[in-house]
Amino acid sequence: MSVAGTLLDADDIRRALTRIAHEIIERDKGAADVVLVGIANRGDHLARRLAAEIERIEGTHVPVGVLDITFYRDDIGLRAEAPEVHETRIGIDISGRTVVLVDDVLFTGRTIRAAMDALIDFGRPDRIRLAVLVDRGHRELPIRADFVGKNVPTRRDDDVRVHVRELDGDDAVTVQEAAAIQEVHR
Amino acid sequence: MNRHVLSMHDLTADDVTRVLDTAESFREVGTRVIKKVPALRGRTVVNFFLENSTRTRISFELAAKRLSADVINFSAGGSSVSKGESLKDTALTLQAMGADAIVIRHSSSGSPLQLTKWVEGHVLNAGDGTHEHPTQALLDLYTMREKLGRLEGLRVAIVGDVLHSRVARSLSFGLVTMGADVTLIGPPTLIPPDAPTWGVQVSYDLDAAIPKLDVCYMLRVQRERQRLEYFPSVREYNRLFGLTGARAGILPEGSLIMHPGPMNRGVEIDSDVADLPQSVIEEQVTNGIAVRMSLLYLLLGSGGVVGAGGQAVPGEVARA
Numbered sequence: 001m002s003v004a005g006t007l008l009d010a011d012d013i014r015r016a017l018t019r020i021a022h023e024i025i026e027r028d029k030g031a032a033d034v035v036l037v038g039i040a041n042r043g044d045h046l047a048r049r050l051a052a053e054i055e056r057i058e059g060t061h062v063p064v065g066v067l068d069i070t071f072y073r074d075d076i077g078l079r080a081e082a083p084e085v086h087e088t089r090i091g092i093d094i095s096g097r098t099v100v101l102v103d104d105v106l107f108t109g110r111t112i113r114a115a116m117d118a119l120i121d122f123g124r125p126d127r128i129r130l131a132v133l134v135d136r137g138h139r140e141l142p143i144r145a146d147f148v149g150k151n152v153p154t155r156r157d158d159d160v161r162v163h164v165r166e167l168d169g170d171d172a173v174t175v176q177e178a179a180a181i182q183e184v185h186r
Numbered sequence: 187m188n189r190h191v192l193s194m195h196d197l198t199a200d201d202v203t204r205v206l207d208t209a210e211s212f213r214e215v216g217t218r219v220i221k222k223v224p225a226l227r228g229r230t231v232v233n234f235f236l237e238n239s240t241r242t243r244i245s246f247e248l249a250a251k252r253l254s255a256d257v258i259n260f261s262a263g264g265s266s267v268s269k270g271e272s273l274k275d276t277a278l279t280l281q282a283m284g285a286d287a288i289v290i291r292h293s294s295s296g297s298p299l300q301l302t303k304w305v306e307g308h309v310l311n312a313g314d315g316t317h318e319h320p321t322q323a324l325l326d327l328y329t330m331r332e333k334l335g336r337l338e339g340l341r342v343a344i345v346g347d348v349l350h351s352r353v354a355r356s357l358s359f360g361l362v363t364m365g366a367d368v369t370l371i372g373p374p375t376l377i378p379p380d381a382p383t384w385g386v387q388v389s390y391d392l393d394a395a396i397p398k399l400d401v402c403y404m405l406r407v408q409r410e411r412q413r414l415e416y417f418p419s420v421r422e423y424n425r426l427f428g429l430t431g432a433r434a435g436i437l438p439e440g441s442l443i444m445h446p447g448p449m450n451r452g453v454e455i456d457s458d459v460a461d462l463p464q465s466v467i468e469e470q471v472t473n474g475i476a477v478r479m480s481l482l483y484l485l486l487g488s489g490g491v492v493g494a495g496g497q498a499v500p501g502e503v504a505r506a
Binding site: 015068071073074076077079080081082083085086087089117118121122155 | 205208209211214215218219220222224225226229253475483484485486487488
């Protein structure tokens with residue numbers, strides 16, 4: 001029985017976020033029009049850290065919102081229990097801005113589809129970009145990230161977890177392989 | 187959560203907390219420019235109101251529409267009910283049209299329970315006779331928790347015509363579930379004889395209770411359900427059990443005045459008292475939409491019956 005392997009530790013995550021912050025600034029030659037919107041429940045914490053990095057590097061204050069995509073999911077009614085709902089707080093008019101969606105893991109792409117639908121209900125951004133800490137592949141929709149912390153090849157049924165210190169007490173990205181999961185269950 | 191919401195007894199403290207927490211997110215939806223989310227797209231909610239109602243029917247209609255469900259409003263007048271069609275046949279018709287949820291208001295206690303035996307969809311009780319009105323209780327609990335920060339230990343008086351009030355029953359059960367301290371106050375003729383078994387206290391003296399309350403909840407005098415002899419006169423009722431300006435002045439600072447509506451101004455509550463800042467009667471109405479959205483979402487957003495083991499019944503999931 002194997003324990004979960006660590007893909008990124010706290011220092012790796014810090015470096016990845018710093019690089020993504022630089023890339024966000026570089027892409028639009030500054031961050032004046034940028035709004036970061038983190039997808040609950042972990043993307044919002046990553047979005048806040050990115051905003052702090054951008055402010056440190058560029059001196060620009062970037063607004064941060066949090067978006068819960070539950071009501072826009074495509075599997076409501078397919079699960080035994082209605083999915084748990086988190087807070088949504090955008091707090092700024094996103095029309096005409098560059099919205100960078102921030103999430104922890106990019107997997108099937110369905111969350112991002114839902115997030116884009118949700119965002120459009122709040123206004124008409126000039127553009128929407130996507131930043132993720134980990135891209136683990138296995139897309140089911142034609143969606144790709146603009147900024148990626150780390151690309152990780154995984155098997156479809158592997159379990160990739162992102163820990164953030166604000167919620168979990170530590171910063172780490174771990175993967176538990178499908179075979180190991182089955183062993184634990186047995 | 188149970189499959190249906192018929193009584194506050196169907197909801198555990200955890201269920202109530204989940205409904206109220208989820209309602210908080212729906213309150214946020216109500217503040218957006220586009221007050222609509224696609225969560226229940228393609229589901230059909232039937233509002234089946236066989237008794238008059240303004241706020242509950244409109245509130246359920248808005249709640250379902252803001253969740254993108256299709257809503258059918260159905261009342262006694264203008265339907266085959268007025269031709270003498272039985273409740274069962276009407277229910278089977280709604281069932282045949284594919285209603286995912288039926289919200290029912292009926293003057294006979296127990297009709298929502300009866301309905302669950304005939305239809306496959308979820309049944310929500312929007313008030314049945316003098317039995318229960320659970321969604322009103324939930325929106326009241328939401329309002330109290332929002333304004334006072336907690337439910338446990340709150341001292342709540344429910345004042346007036348408890349005997350005919352489904353609101354008083356549901357609210358009492360809900361408050362007791364959540365650990366609040368409930369006193370029913372009214373003329374002895376309007377306090378149900380079994381009230382002491384609800385886990386509440388009973389008193390006939392409003393003035394003694396007023397200085398210690400967190401919430402003073404006034405009930406409507408239901409003249410349409412009453413025989414005349416429950417109390418001698420409206421004037422006497424107002425003098426003994428009405429929330430007058432003088433009594434409102436003795437309520438502790440920070441306490442709430444609540445009323446489920448519609449109000450009889452000058453009977454159970456004086457007109458200027460209803461408009462005081464500590465009166466949250468309009469907030470109750472606003473919160474009602476969010477709470478009903480929350481209930482519809484939690485019921486219709488789940489894939490099927492959740493049994494005792496927390497496992498979905500496979501057939502139900504497949505059907506959804």
